[in-house]
Amino acid sequence: MANIREIAKEAGVSVATVSRVLNGYPYVREEKRNAVWEAVEKLNYTKNINAVHLAKGKTSIVGVMLPYVNHPYFGAVLEGISKEALRHRYHLLLFQTNYDVEKELEALEMMRMKQVDGLIVCSHVAGWEIIAQYKEDGPIVLCEDVGDQDFLSVYIDHYEAFAKALRYLIRKGHRHIGYCIGRTTGTNSKARETAYYDTLRQVGVEPRKEWIFDHCLYVEDGKRVIQQWIGMSEKPSALLVSSDQVAAGIVLWGRKEGVKIPGDLAIVSFDNHPISEPLQITTMELPLALMGTKAFRLIYHYIETGNIVKKKEKLPVRFMERSSV
């Protein structure tokens, strides 16, 4: 790669002039400006796009912070983001965090350093006060209900979706209801927990902590859940399951153990992943890809125009009644 001195020599101007041109400062005579760009082209200096980014102050890259890349929930959100980014010729810089605050901070720092033009936060563990410190550094869009917090967000109301599914189970006569969840911390998980406690108490049923199954993310976690369930002396008659993958595991491993769905155990799941249809799992369709698409649109519009179309947008869910209840 040519350096600034070589360009200056080639263009017959001073190093300071090259700097000024590359950094986009005014007050350089057009003749000299042209000479610099010609030299740049001749010496292939633009092959280092970091110089261009430095000059433009923009990278056309959006950061995506997410705990896991190969997970049905986040995979679907990422797909939505990616499709929309593709349409606008933007690229995505992935920050897989494994829910490690330090990794989340790295993503935020990289936005501060202008490595990305903005950041889509699919999920996080860092507190609001930490994220808020980066608000001046670029647009941040969260894929969750941020409540009173002053952030851009596109979200699914997990409280409402969970409460709706619970009320359905209650209407169907269930009182012993447990649930399966990916983790117990985080905004979405807290919303679900609150919905669980609120909704059951509204009908005079005491929620049971031992019926909350944690770390349920993949098909194989369904195996663990059904085995635990079989071993329980007091069993829930119904489970809300936060992911169709886990629900598929429960149904399929349950069948092998002779557990009848819904006879022995009723299930309402979430996502409406294609696997839920042939298994006849009643599920709440979550518009995950759409959430990603809308999150990208919001951040893109802000980066390109400086305007915000809609600060917070709640996306609708759809109940798919099948025959697992």
Add this chain to the structure above:
Amino acid sequence: MANIREIAKEAGVSVATVSRVLNGYPYVREEKRNAVWEAVEKLNYTKNINAVHLAKGKTSIVGVMLPYVNHPYFGAVLEGISKEALRHRYHLLLFQTNYDVEKELEALEMMRMKQVDGLIVCSHVAGWEIIAQYKEDGPIVLCEDVGDQDFLSVYIDHYEAFAKALRYLIRKGHRHIGYCIGRTTGTNSKARETAYYDTLRQVGVEPRKEWIFDHCLYVEDGKRVIQQWIGMSEKPSALLVSSDQVAAGIVLWGRKEGVKIPGDLAIVSFDNHPISEPLQITTMELPLALMGTKAFRLIYHYIETGNIVKKKEKLPVRFMERSSV
């Protein structure tokens, strides 16, 4: 963000000196160099990391070219890449291509522009002669058998894996064998097609083009396959299915239609995704995440040391005999 002139003023040096320091050129007196970096820090100039990249000639970002982000095969490869990148504090720039040559070129061009330090190509449609043009611009690692081509690669021998699965079906008495595949172009798909024709002809069986089911990527594609299969006057008695997701769809939708697996239709699948276990699908385990991890290690080692550990590495597959044949 401060500009070079402001830094020069703050440091009490010329703009040319600031340029030289930021670009890492020698022959700047230490006193002046320190003054520049102090000014840089004071004025928060390093907040634009593009200047740092420009100076270092390195971004600690690796590009990942893949057709789809939310696909079980590529999702698993991406997971392997991502975990290893995380360990080495590298980040990933995603290039989702949808198998569009133009998008693939964009990824290659961005490596040329030093936006990324190297590129992992999970799958591509661009010809070898196109990719070869970018070999001087940075390390490229392919996740496929590149044959005689002079590229770095970590791969699964899909010919061998496919032939092995076919021979298993033949040993079990099947002669009417078809297969399901994601697409019919591409190195891996061609390898499978060749394995299909070679292996069947070796036992004197004529391969049947109409028993090749194209565009099979997701669970829902299994529904289409089983419906087509039901409607066929001459049916294959066994199918090789290139993805467990599609196989799960075939088994589950088949059950609903009264198709007995393996009685009516035998299945050997690929991946060993967790869904295949409760469905008792015989499958060839493909080390997809490991392929991603090894691809990252290869490129990382090259970026950091300029050395190549192993130019081409073939990864072993594992046959998981269950009861779908």
